[in-house]
Amino acid sequence: MKLLFASDSFKGTLSSEQTGKLLADAAREVFGECETETVPVADGGEGTTRAVVKARGGELERVFVHGPYMEAEPAIFGKIGTEEAVMEMASASGLPMVPEEKRDPRYTTSFGTGELLKFILDTGCRRVSIAIGGSATNDGGIGFARALGVRFLDAQGRELGGKRPDEPGYGGIGADLIRVDRIDLSRIDPRIRDTEFTVMCDVTNPLTGPDGATRTFGAQKGASPVVIEALEQGMEHYREVLIREFGTDPNEIAGSGAAGGLGAAMCFFLQAKIRSGIETVLDLVKFDEKLENVDLVVTGEGRTDWQSAYGKVMQGVGQRAKARGIPVIGLSGSLGQDYEKMYEHGIASLMTTVDAPMSLVEAMEHAEELYFRGAVRMFRMVKTGMALGHH
Numbered sequence: 001m002k003l004l005f006a007s008d009s010f011k012g013t014l015s016s017e018q019t020g021k022l023l024a025d026a027a028r029e030v031f032g033e034c035e036t037e038t039v040p041v042a043d044g045g046e047g048t049t050r051a052v053v054k055a056r057g058g059e060l061e062r063v064f065v066h067g068p069y070m071e072a073e074p075a076i077f078g079k080i081g082t083e084e085a086v087m088e089m090a091s092a093s094g095l096p097m098v099p100e101e102k103r104d105p106r107y108t109t110s111f112g113t114g115e116l117l118k119f120i121l122d123t124g125c126r127r128v129s130i131a132i133g134g135s136a137t138n139d140g141g142i143g144f145a146r147a148l149g150v151r152f153l154d155a156q157g158r159e160l161g162g163k164r165p166d167e168p169g170y171g172g173i174g175a176d177l178i179r180v181d182r183i184d185l186s187r188i189d190p191r192i193r194d195t196e197f198t199v200m201c202d203v204t205n206p207l208t209g210p211d212g213a214t215r216t217f218g219a220q221k222g223a224s225p226v227v228i229e230a231l232e233q234g235m236e237h238y239r240e241v242l243i244r245e246f247g248t249d250p251n252e253i254a255g256s257g258a259a260g261g262l263g264a265a266m267c268f269f270l271q272a273k274i275r276s277g278i279e280t281v282l283d284l285v286k287f288d289e290k291l292e293n294v295d296l297v298v299t300g301e302g303r304t305d306w307q308s309a310y311g312k313v314m315q316g317v318g319q320r321a322k323a324r325g326i327p328v329i330g331l332s333g334s335l336g337q338d339y340e341k342m343y344e345h346g347i348a349s350l351m352t353t354v355d356a357p358m359s360l361v362e363a364m365e366h367a368e369e370l371y372f373r374g375a376v377r378m379f380r381m382v383k384t385g386m387a388l389g390h391h
Contacts, residue, residue: 002035003027004294006287008301008313009047010333013367016040016051022368023298023331026375030383039290043313044200044277045090045133052086052129053078055285063119065092065112068136070170073097075116085125086284089259090134092116093143095221098136103222105138105231110262111171114147121191129280130266131200132259136221138214138231140207140238141265142180143172148192150269151184152176174260177234183245188269197272200280202311205257207250207264208236213257221260235261242268278316287320296382297321297328298375304350305336315345322346331371331378333363351378 007019014022020038027034040051053060058080067073077087090096092112095103120128137143142152142160152160152172160179161172205211214223214232223231238261243249246268250256255274256264266272282288291297299317301308308314314330321328322345330342330350339350353374354363363370 001031001295002293003037004290004297005036005038006041006297006299006313006317007331008041008043008299010302010367010371013302013364014371016042016047017054018368019300019371022372023375026372027379029376030379037290039285039287041278041285041287041313041317042281043311043316044131044202044281046088046094048131048200048277048281049076049078049086049088049091052281052284053080056080061119061123063116065115066109066171067097067112068093068108069098069102070109070111073112075112077116077120079120079123079125083125084127085120085123086129086131087116087120088131088133089113089262090131093137094134095136096134098222100222103136104227105136105218105221105223105260106175106227107173108137108139108221109143109171109173110135110137110139110141110260111143111147113262114144117144118147118189121189121195126195128195129198129200129284130272131277132262132266133201133277135259135262137262138174138218138221138223138235138260139172140174140177140235140261141259141263141269142176142238144262145265145269146172148189148269149187151187152180153182153184154179155181157182174231174234177231177238180238180241183241185269192270195270197266197270198280199255199263199266199272199274200277201255201258201263201274202277203258204254206253207256207261208232208239209251211257212251213261216257217260276311276316278311278313282316282320287317291321291324291326294326297326298331298378299328299347300331302333303336304330304332304334304339304342306338306341308339309341309345314342314347318342318346320346329378329382331374333367
């Protein structure tokens with residue numbers, strides 16, 4: 001029997017790799033010797049770089065960039081061979097990098113994400129996959145673009161963004177959007193033309209409007225209702241400039257509002273293609289090849305609910321296995337509202353790791369032990385099903 005394990009991380013407790021090791025131990029306890037393989041996966045958000053590097057035998061590189069407030073921050077990217085790389089916006093311009101009391105998307109910048117991409121281009125990679133979930137910014141990607149040589153000019157022809165890290169607005173920030181009058185691409189990094197960019201993104205929000213970047217995600221980045229209105233006014237102005245400069249309305253591009261408008265910047269300045277995060281990750285880790293001769297797939301996540309059916313790991317894994325007629329079981333920390341939706345996406349059965357009433361804190365403290373015991377219970381059920389099949 002051949003088993004394939006492909007779970008998302010259980011945030012705050014178990015990594016994708018740890019779940020695979022525990023599943024392998026549990027499978028051996030129930031079945032004796034059996035063939036197992038773990039594929040670390042992620043949905044295009046935090047953890048994507050590490051998962052792809054681990055699955056493909058790549059190298060993790062560490063560099064220093066400017067964070068959301070232009071502070072020096074360590075960031076990572078993954079290099080696979082000589083041509084291919086993967087990176088996460090969250091590593092350079094992510095919301096967790098900003099303490100809650102300091103969050104204000106008027107003043108955060110995506111500049112560090114552009115710097116991270118420059119480091120990748122310096123290594124010679126010409127195929128780059130970029131995960132853009134979890135941003136702290138609402139700058140329309142102008143910080144990101146500035147790091148790559150794009151100049152944003154005001155009505156007087158002055159370049160927006162200060163010249164030193166200690167100057168307000170250095171890098172390009174949300175508050176600059178209202179002042180953008182012209183975009184100068186003459187100094188953009190020429191290597192961009194020879195590079196293929198894929199953006200991993202599971203939101204389809206436009207740049208502006210009721211479902212746009214600012215109104216949908218501004219509050220969670222620290223914007224008050226008054227700040228949201230000011231930022232939306234700036235973003236709408238920026239949209240008009242993009243239409244004038246490029247002849248395309250960013251609101252007609254699904255996902256242009258992702259990561260505070262970084263989705264739009266990547267489409268316009270990189271000619272990037274926006275794709276589903278989990279689908280891109282599964283392609284990057286060559287998941288379909290891993291399914292060869294597999295009898296059972298086990299997947300899972302910290303909490304499974306209705307959201308799991310929209311671009312998350314379990315949905316992606318379930319659908320790929322279903323297409324090949326391979327059964328999939330989900331082992332998750334807990335089940336929430338409408339978890340049954342997963343049955344439509346190739347998940348044959350769902351089980352939880354918790355085995356008694358307990359608080360979330362208690363469950364997280366004993367995550368490893370609970371996961372292993374849950375895995376043993378799950379495999380015992382599988383063994384029972386196999387025995388029934390022989391009757």
